[in-house]
Amino acid sequence: MTERTVFLLSDQTGVTAETLGHSLITQFAGQNFRQMTLPFIDTEDKVREAVRTINAVRASGAPKPIVFSTLVQAEFRAILKDADCMHLDIFDVFLEPLAQELEEEPSFEAGRAHGMSDIDAYMKRIEATNFALANDDGGISRNYDVADVILVGVSRSGKTPTCLYLALQYGVYAANYPLTEEEFESGKLPDFLVKQKDKLFGLSIKPERLRQIRKERRPMGSYSTPQQVRFELRETDKIFKRYGIPHVDTTEFSIEEISSRILDSTGVDRRVRP
Amino acid sequence: MTERTVFLLSDQTGVTAETLGHSLITQFAGQNFRQMTLPFIDTEDKVREAVRTINAVRASGAPKPIVFSTLVQAEFRAILKDADCMHLDIFDVFLEPLAQELEEEPSFEAGRAHGMSDIDAYMKRIEATNFALANDDGGISRNYDVADVILVGVSRSGKTPTCLYLALQYGVYAANYPLTEEEFESGKLPDFLVKQKDKLFGLSIKPERLRQIRKERRPMGSYSTPQQVRFELRETDKIFKRYGIPHVDTTEFSIEEISSRILDSTGVDRRVRP
Numbered sequence: 001m002t003e004r005t006v007f008l009l010s011d012q013t014g015v016t017a018e019t020l021g022h023s024l025i026t027q028f029a030g031q032n033f034r035q036m037t038l039p040f041i042d043t044e045d046k047v048r049e050a051v052r053t054i055n056a057v058r059a060s061g062a063p064k065p066i067v068f069s070t071l072v073q074a075e076f077r078a079i080l081k082d083a084d085c086m087h088l089d090i091f092d093v094f095l096e097p098l099a100q101e102l103e104e105e106p107s108f109e110a111g112r113a114h115g116m117s118d119i120d121a122y123m124k125r126i127e128a129t130n131f132a133l134a135n136d137d138g139g140i141s142r143n144y145d146v147a148d149v150i151l152v153g154v155s156r157s158g159k160t161p162t163c164l165y166l167a168l169q170y171g172v173y174a175a176n177y178p179l180t181e182e183e184f185e186s187g188k189l190p191d192f193l194v195k196q197k198d199k200l201f202g203l204s205i206k207p208e209r210l211r212q213i214r215k216e217r218r219p220m221g222s223y224s225t226p227q228q229v230r231f232e233l234r235e236t237d238k239i240f241k242r243y244g245i246p247h248v249d250t251t252e253f254s255i256e257e258i259s260s261r262i263l264d265s266t267g268v269d270r271r272v273r274p
Numbered sequence: 275m276t277e278r279t280v281f282l283l284s285d286q287t288g289v290t291a292e293t294l295g296h297s298l299i300t301q302f303a304g305q306n307f308r309q310m311t312l313p314f315i316d317t318e319d320k321v322r323e324a325v326r327t328i329n330a331v332r333a334s335g336a337p338k339p340i341v342f343s344t345l346v347q348a349e350f351r352a353i354l355k356d357a358d359c360m361h362l363d364i365f366d367v368f369l370e371p372l373a374q375e376l377e378e379e380p381s382f383e384a385g386r387a388h389g390m391s392d393i394d395a396y397m398k399r400i401e402a403t404n405f406a407l408a409n410d411d412g413g414i415s416r417n418y419d420v421a422d423v424i425l426v427g428v429s430r431s432g433k434t435p436t437c438l439y440l441a442l443q444y445g446v447y448a449a450n451y452p453l454t455e456e457e458f459e460s461g462k463l464p465d466f467l468v469k470q471k472d473k474l475f476g477l478s479i480k481p482e483r484l485r486q487i488r489k490e491r492r493p494m495g496s497y498s499t500p501q502q503v504r505f506e507l508r509e510t511d512k513i514f515k516r517y518g519i520p521h522v523d524t525t526e527f528s529i530e531e532i533s534s535r536i537l538d539s540t541g542v543d544r545r546v547r548p
Contacts, residue, residue: 004376013530013533015293016296019294020364022547027346027380027382027383028372037534039538040538066375086372090294091301093367094367098298098362108301123490127490158400160404164403165442168435168529213397213400254287254395260289260311261313261314263313264314273296
């Protein structure tokens with residue numbers, strides 16, 4: 001099927017354009033998209049260069065490219081009008097009505113969104129990341145007292161990437177503790193976790209999916225047998241029930257979804273915002 | 275100054291609404307915003323509940339709330355029209371023109387953007403995160419052969435969070451190696467790094483900023499003295515020059531910016547897209 005190029009164009013990182021564009025194009029499952037990010041388009045020359053890149057795709061006989069952009073400066077957006085493409089820019093559409101409502105002129109400064117405008121936010125994210133790393137996998141340097149949330153679940157249920165995502169995206173202090181033989185045999189959580197009961201949040205996962213993930217990791221041994229996987233998940237479920245731990249089934253969810261559901265369910269505040 | 279509430283409302287995680295809203299409101303530095311994410315608003319009842327929440331803020335005498343939303347279903351957006359707010363929705367604005375250009379009706383299915391529609395992408399991000407963790411800080415389990423990029427720089431220059439961000443956001447395999455006394459004294463990189471010269475990318479940082487970061491980490495000792503910090507950065511710069519390692523000064527940059535600049539500069543492909 002003919003490929004259509006989608007440009008994610010930005011005067012800064014391109015993260016906003018990528019997120020915006022991705023949300024929209026995933027609504028059209030019948031298409032074959034090729035995504036291309038053009039970040040740091042922050043001079044007139046670079047905008048003209050981008051126009052040439054877009055036009056070259058079009059000139060090759062491909063379908064009209066789609067360009068999602070987040071260009072703060074109106075004159076840059078005007079140059080893009082020369083490109084033979086469908087051009088959608090969030091500032092074009094939303095900035096003027098916002099300015100009217102707020103009764104303030106926009107600063108038109110590039111890079112305010114994902115820039116270092118807030119050193120404090122940068123430090124918070126770094127510190128949260130360090131916290132997640134130091135409190136990963138039930139390691140010895142536990143600082144559960146300052147944790148916002150402590151994820152519990154079996155090996156490969158998604159604890160570590162979720163903790164890291166919560167730290168990097170939201171500055172949230174997320175620790176995690178793996179449930180293993182010790183907990184399954186006693187049916188109990190260790191005392192230092194019971195003390196933090198209100199911070200516990202469980203990750204569950206369907207047996208088939210867990211097997212699939214574990215097999216990619218370690219194909220041999222009991223780690224990924226149906227028996228072992230089912231046993232661990234059954235015991236985990238008992239522990240969640242025994243202590244009344246809220247939990248989410250990660251089987252069908254992306255890291256973003258798991259993270260959002262944890263924040264939504266626990267009420268933990270975002271310390272920083274993306 | 276009067277606080278104005280900005281709602282980031284979504285039928286899914288809220289990540290797109292947060293990113294979009296943040297990009298726009300950071301253009302208005304004279305305002306005092308309070309951001310509130312309302313994720314998983316995916317039934318009519320939840321939309322009505324959200325309308326009540328928004329109206330309650332307004333009824334308290336606060337300025338008219340601003341609502342950025344990413345609601346796929348038109349009937350949900352219609353219900354939101356009852357809220358006493360300024361409502362900006364990207365699907366309202368962009369979906370119809372896109373559908374015309376693509377000659378395809380949108381699926382109107384919620385959750386396609388940050389959902390598990392692509393298990394393959396999930397696995398890639400998890401594997402990339404595991405790679406970053408296993409290849410963090412020059413640890414012993416080095417798999418530099420399969421790395422996409424290897425970050426080098428002094429302690430606290432931002433290597434670890436950048437590697438994790440590259441993994442979680444883009445599925446990129448990023449390792450990192452800290453430059454320490456050994457490299458500074460010899461002025462050389464170890465052989466296993468020289469072999470991977472084309473994958474090396476340097477993080478530099480201004481002395482004052484590095485001191486500030488290190489002091490928060492470890493206030494005592496030589497680690498954060500002006501002399502030590504300047505010495506390390508001077509020697510690092512020599513190594514970057516000696517081996518022709520491209521690098522970026524992280525002082526003024528957020529994790530997103532550092533990551534985008536690395537991808538832009540190295541040409542490393544995103545394995546997945548946000």
